[in-house]
Amino acid sequence: MDALTDLLDGPRARGAFMLRSSLNPPWSMRIQDEAPLTLVAMVRDEAWVIPDSGPPERVRPGDVMIIRGPEPYTVASGPRIEPQIVIVPGQRCTTPDGTSLSEAMDLGVRAWGNDPDGSAVMLTGTYQMRGAVTQRLLAALPALAVVRGGTWRSPLVGLLGEEIGKDEPGQEVVLDRLLDLLLIAALRAWFSRPQAEKPGWYRAHGDAVVGPALRLLHDDLAHPWTVSGLAARVGVSRAALAQRFGKLIGEPPMAYLTGVRLAQAADLLRESDATLEAVARQVGYGNAFALSAAFKRERGISPQEYRAGAATA
Known part of the structure; x- marks a missing residue:
C-alpha cells in the first residue's frame, strides 16, 4: 500500500452531496457550505472560480476543479458578477438576503439551476466529513487545483453525468464510489504535472x-x-x-x-x-x-x- 492509497482508503465518500447544475448567464454563486473538499467538473460552456485568497481561474469543458475548504469561494459565469445565490451549510441555497431558493431552482433528481437547458452545465460532488487522514491529504493541496481537460483522459466525468440523475436502489453508493474514483484520478493527474509541487510522501x-x-x-x-x-x-x-x-x-x-x-x-x-x-x-x-x-x-x-x-x- 502506498501513501496516497492509505490516505484515500480511510474516510471514503458516504452520502456525498451530488448535483448537476444547468445555468444560463449571467449567474454567480457564493459557496459558504464549509465542506472540506469539493470536486466540480465543467461539462459545457465555461465558468470562473474566484477564491477569497488567490487569483480567479477560468475553467472550460473537460476541466475538473478540486476545491479545498472550508473557506468560502465564488463560482460565476464571469469574474466580476455579484453573487445572486448563496450556498450555506447543509447545501441550502438562498438569495444574499437569506430568502430560500431551494424550491425555485429544483430541476428534478439531483438537478438544479435557473434553466434545465442552460448553456453552462457542471457536475458537483462534495465530501461532507472531516476525517483526520483526509486532513493530511488536504494539507498537500492548494485552495484550488484545476486539472485541465487537455492534460488527462478519463471516462469518469461522463459516467458520473449519466448516473447522477438516476433514482434507483443503491444509487447513493454508486455515486459515492464514482466520486472517490474521480477524486483519485484527478489527484494523480494533478500531482503528475511536471510543474507540480508534490508533497514529500508523494x-x-x-x-x-x-x-x-x-x-x-x-x-x-x-x-x-x-x-x-x-x-x-x-x-x-x-x-x-x-x-x-x-x-x-x-x-x-x-x-x-x-x-x-x-x-x-x-x-x-x-x-x-x-x-x-x-x-x-x-x-x-x-x-x-x-x-x-x-x-x-x-x-x-x-x-x-x-x-x-x-x-x-
Missing part, C-alpha cells in the same frame, strides 16, 4: 529506498516498527534510511509513522464504534493507555473527548 513513492519503506509502514501500521527493523527490510543501513527518509519526507521515519497512526486512530474514533483498546491495537499501540497518552500529547485532548466532540459535530 515524491518519495518512487525512491528506491524510501518508497519501499513507506509501503511497508502503510501496509502494516500495527507492526512494532523500529528504524533498524525497517532498514533491514528495505536492505539499507539504519543511518542511510534515516538520512534519506528525512531528506525526502521532512521528518524521521518514526515521527512520520506516529503521525499516520494517530490520524488513522482519529478516523476510527470518528467513523466507527470500535473500543479504544481495539483502535489502539489496530494502529500499532499496545493498549488503550499507550494510545491515549500519544493522542493527548499530539492533539491536546483524550481519544474519548475527541470521539465525543466528533459525535456532537
Whole structure:
C-alpha cells in the first residue's frame, strides 16, 4: 500500500452531496457550505472560480476543479458578477438576503439551476466529513487545483453525468464510489504535472529506498516498527534510511509513522464504534493507555473527548 492509497482508503465518500447544475448567464454563486473538499467538473460552456485568497481561474469543458475548504469561494459565469445565490451549510441555497431558493431552482433528481437547458452545465460532488487522514491529504493541496481537460483522459466525468440523475436502489453508493474514483484520478493527474509541487510522501513513492519503506509502514501500521527493523527490510543501513527518509519526507521515519497512526486512530474514533483498546491495537499501540497518552500529547485532548466532540459535530 502506498501513501496516497492509505490516505484515500480511510474516510471514503458516504452520502456525498451530488448535483448537476444547468445555468444560463449571467449567474454567480457564493459557496459558504464549509465542506472540506469539493470536486466540480465543467461539462459545457465555461465558468470562473474566484477564491477569497488567490487569483480567479477560468475553467472550460473537460476541466475538473478540486476545491479545498472550508473557506468560502465564488463560482460565476464571469469574474466580476455579484453573487445572486448563496450556498450555506447543509447545501441550502438562498438569495444574499437569506430568502430560500431551494424550491425555485429544483430541476428534478439531483438537478438544479435557473434553466434545465442552460448553456453552462457542471457536475458537483462534495465530501461532507472531516476525517483526520483526509486532513493530511488536504494539507498537500492548494485552495484550488484545476486539472485541465487537455492534460488527462478519463471516462469518469461522463459516467458520473449519466448516473447522477438516476433514482434507483443503491444509487447513493454508486455515486459515492464514482466520486472517490474521480477524486483519485484527478489527484494523480494533478500531482503528475511536471510543474507540480508534490508533497514529500508523494515524491518519495518512487525512491528506491524510501518508497519501499513507506509501503511497508502503510501496509502494516500495527507492526512494532523500529528504524533498524525497517532498514533491514528495505536492505539499507539504519543511518542511510534515516538520512534519506528525512531528506525526502521532512521528518524521521518514526515521527512520520506516529503521525499516520494517530490520524488513522482519529478516523476510527470518528467513523466507527470500535473500543479504544481495539483502535489502539489496530494502529500499532499496545493498549488503550499507550494510545491515549500519544493522542493527548499530539492533539491536546483524550481519544474519548475527541470521539465525543466528533459525535456532537
